[in-house]
Amino acid sequence: MILRIIIILGCVLFFINGCSSLVSSLVGTHKLRTMSMEDVRQTGLGDADFVAITGTWSSGDYIYEPHRNASWPGFVQWPVLEASQIDSLEKGRSVTVSVYAWTKQYEKDCVEARNCVQKGPVELKGLVRPLNKKFNKMDTFPDQKYIMAEHPVFIEYNRQPLAWYWNLAIMTGAAAVVLLLERWRVRKEGRAQKI
Numbered sequence: 001m002i003l004r005i006i007i008i009l010g011c012v013l014f015f016i017n018g019c020s021s022l023v024s025s026l027v028g029t030h031k032l033r034t035m036s037m038e039d040v041r042q043t044g045l046g047d048a049d050f051v052a053i054t055g056t057w058s059s060g061d062y063i064y065e066p067h068r069n070a071s072w073p074g075f076v077q078w079p080v081l082e083a084s085q086i087d088s089l090e091k092g093r094s095v096t097v098s099v100y101a102w103t104k105q106y107e108k109d110c111v112e113a114r115n116c117v118q119k120g121p122v123e124l125k126g127l128v129r130p131l132n133k134k135f136n137k138m139d140t141f142p143d144q145k146y147i148m149a150e151h152p153v154f155i156e157y158n159r160q161p162l163a164w165y166w167n168l169a170i171m172t173g174a175a176a177v178v179l180l181l182e183r184w185r186v187r188k189e190g191r192a193q194k195i
Contacts, residue, residue: 011174018170037082041098045153050161052125057081059089060119063137064111075135076116077102079146098149100138102131103157130154
């Protein structure tokens with residue numbers, strides 16, 4: 001009985017999540033929004049979940065944080081800057097960082113070669129989502145170079161929302177499990193009454 005309730009509640013949760021994501025991908029916050037780095041710094045991202053930010057640069061500085069499970073990929077994290085901030089860094093001045101990017105998708109050799117993030121312009125596109133606190137080391141960049149903004153934005157680099165058909169599949173699968181479970185329960189109760 002308890003297992004049945006847990007399964008049904010889990011399916012309801014999956015159904016609601018799939019439905020919400022499906023609506024968001026079609027008409028809501030999961031649609032790609034393009035904005036400039038200056039706009040992000042001045043007004044933020046609003047309710048956007050999937051963004052492309054123009055005018056972004058990398059200083060080449062990054063942090064690699066390994067996963068606690070050695071067989072899983074670690075996390076590469078770096079500050080995202082404007083071209084004028086690169087000039088300030090080269091003149092020895094500190095800069096305020098409003099956007100940080102992170103990824104689990106990188107060439108394995110780059111960790112040893114220490115070149116996972118190159119200095120220069122970056123096409124920043126991805127999902128707005130923070131890195132898990134256990135692995136987020138963005139506040140450990142040197143203070144004399146990088147000052148974290150009061151409300152920084154974290155973007156998972158090159159990650160896209162689930163396609164609409166996957167969200168539909170999640171909803172359909174969750175509904176099918178509940179229907180099959182209830183059908184099985186009704187048949188079981190029907191057999192018990194006959195006996």
